[in-house]
Amino acid sequence: MRAVIYSRYSTDLQNDRSIEDQVALCTAYADRHGYQIVGRFEDRAVSGASLHGRKVFDLLAAAEQRQFDVVLTEAFDRLARDTADSLFILKHLDFLGVKLVSVNQGQAETVNLVIHGLMGQLQREEGARKVRRGMAGVVREGRNPGGRPYAYRPVAGQVGRLEVVEEEAAVVRRIYAEFLAGNSSRTIAHGLNRDSVPPPRRSLWNASTIHGNAKRGIGILNNTIYDGRLTWNKLRMEKNPDTGKRVSRENPFDQRQEVEVADLRILDAGVFEAARVRREATRKPRPEMHRRPKRLLSGLLRCGVCGSGMSTSGKDKSSRVRIRCSAHRESGNCPDAKTCYLDSVEELVVGALIEELREPRKVTLFIETYVAERKRLVASSQRNRSTLGAKLARVQRETDRLVDFVAKGLFSEEEVQKQLPALRAEKQLLQQELESVPHEVETVVLHQRALSQFEVKLARLRDELQRGIDDGNSEGAAAIRELVDSVTVYPNRKGGVSVSIRGKLDALVGARGFGNLGVVNGGSGGPFAPPSTLGTGHSVGGNGGSGRGT
Known part of the structure; x- marks a missing residue:
């Protein structure tokens, strides 16, 4: 039976050799059970919490073309660490008559896949809780848990420790002084751009960079670290199940953690509070909050x-x-x-x-x-459709021929892997040309x-x-x-x-x-x-x- 191997590891902090180790394990399993390896699918440094942006969909597309009979993987949580995603994959493979086999857990069936999928999901969620617990401990020690605030840089050799960048600190003091003098965020941004002051990230200063969002605690005028207070857990990140993208959500104020970091104070006493009072007095509803024009x-x-x-x-x-x-x-x-x-x-x-x-x-x-x-x-x-179709057929024949050579032992996988990317790229370009042809x-x-x-x-x-x-x-x-x-x-x-x-x-x-x-x-x-x-x-x-x- 023809088989393909799927392998994955989660983050770039893990050993890149993990993929090769998984492939070696699955290859040995295939040799013992008489499977013929005809392809590989791999995701490097990609989380299993979502299917978006992964080679799983390429695998399912190849399964629809009847390119293999078995999917081999080290463990079911390599394919997905979400129970719903695991069942989605199994349902599609079952419909196509393709077996899903784990070297460590056997052939996939609904019961064992749900059990292992649930264990993987619980392990992922528990891992996230432990990471947050560790970050909370870092904050209690007065260290920064992640991200570099404007006007600070990390101290070499001391994880989480920050030090003040005096040139940028002077910009922060200027912003607060101008704001308390009655200037708007727009006026301040204009002045900084006029004086060619380098902004935190973008090419130019914007009003939103300065006033930010008070509820979320973002923006120069809302960052408590300038007042000598390190605030953590203002936001949490959640994945949108439809897109797989991470979106931020505000945490309640009682869940936020704040510690004194007097050595990181940039502003004089009372300046931050005075700016907060002025923001409250001048705040107006944002235009996008109006329901009607x-x-x-x-x-x-x-x-x-x-x-x-x-x-x-x-x-x-x-x-x-x-x-x-x-x-x-x-x-x-x-x-x-x-x-x-x-x-x-x-x-x-x-x-x-x-x-x-x-x-x-x-x-x-x-x-x-x-x-x-x-x-x-x-x-x-329309006159070009036949030409494009012929080119697509040729590319597909060449791809199938390479796979067949590997199956017959005429070529090694390494030799084929050097030729396949060019064929895939050509196929994608031809398909895009066909899609761009207008219909009647x-x-x-x-x-x-x-x-x-x-x-x-x-x-x-x-x-x-x-x-x-x-x-x-x-x-x-x-x-x-x-x-x-x-x-x-x-x-x-x-x-x-x-x-x-x-x-x-x-x-x-x-x-x-x-x-x-x-x-x-x-x-x-x-x-x-x-x-x-x-x-x-x-x-x-x-x-x-x-x-x-x-």
Whole structure:
């Protein structure tokens, strides 16, 4: 019977020879039982707590192609340390008629797999508890359990001991002094970037790096170590079962551990507490916490220079709201400091939409042009399908031939392993090319009734704007959000503004999968004009491409 070997070890702290030892054990077992080894699957320094990002799925894919009859592994917990994952693997292998055999635990069946899977899961969880217990002991001794806070570095030869980096400590003191002097986090970040002060991790200082999150205890202004107090267990990491990625969760305050580390104090007495009081006094709800948009175009505006979002930036003497690039405000990373009036942008967007909806022939022409182009691409791509299919068949034949040579003893596994990566890479590229070939395009039908309904709603919205009503939750605002994906704003030096509207035609046509088909300068040609009628100025062509007529 043909067999493959699966091996794994958990972390890069373990011996890399563990894989070779497991393979040797499984190979000896195969020799004793008359199995013919035809392949290997291995995961190095990968946890068994999740299947995501592991070669287990490659193994199951090979099983579906009937490449082997048996899966050999040292122990069931090498495949998974989660009971549900173990049963998932066994169920799929059983369906494909492939046996799962552990050298130490025998052939897998539901009962013994559940028992061993549960033992592996309990061992993993107990190991995690012991690690946390050890970290708690490290904190009690005044040592750092992990991670390097800004303004500190580890002491050579003393595990967990930190020492102050005076150059960075001076930056921390500057941040607190400016904050207590009344400067905002944005202003402080601008100044640090202007003075080319190296940030903790990213290429630039941001406001969030400074003010962070008070509840989570992150950010320069929230880190108690600057006040001579080492706080641990603020967060815990949990794996998302759907993605396998680790996500952070806040721990209750009564579970956090804090010890005095006077030798690591950077700030003078009372400075940290004074900053905390000011943060509490000036804290406002974050914009993303609002359940509904506050204004008509909230969340839709983009800077025409850098592409970042735009946000309100105060009012003039007549109470007209200004908007400005958020990246310029937060970090000074965008060179465009110009502001423009929100009501001017809103009027331009609404007017452009109404104008285009009154001329459905433009939408129809765009659809016809788009469908014709898609059909041309399909016809061209179909001619390549046979060529790509022949290449894929050749790669598969070469792969099968190498495996057959190993099975017959003509080639060693080491010789084959040198050739397989190139074949696999070529196969993957060919499959990606095939997936990129567009499929046949269905007929797209314009909803005439939708045009008139949207036009009525937008006309009502224009009346509201002229009366000074800017409600992000009105019926007209909802219509805007159905029609518009984003609005890119281009302020000019004379105080004027032009916009580029990225539209969504799904609301107007009967097509499936035709989101964001086209946009154009809102002042010259309208948001849904076909590529052949694009005007001058800033514009984006069909299907989200940039430039005129694309």
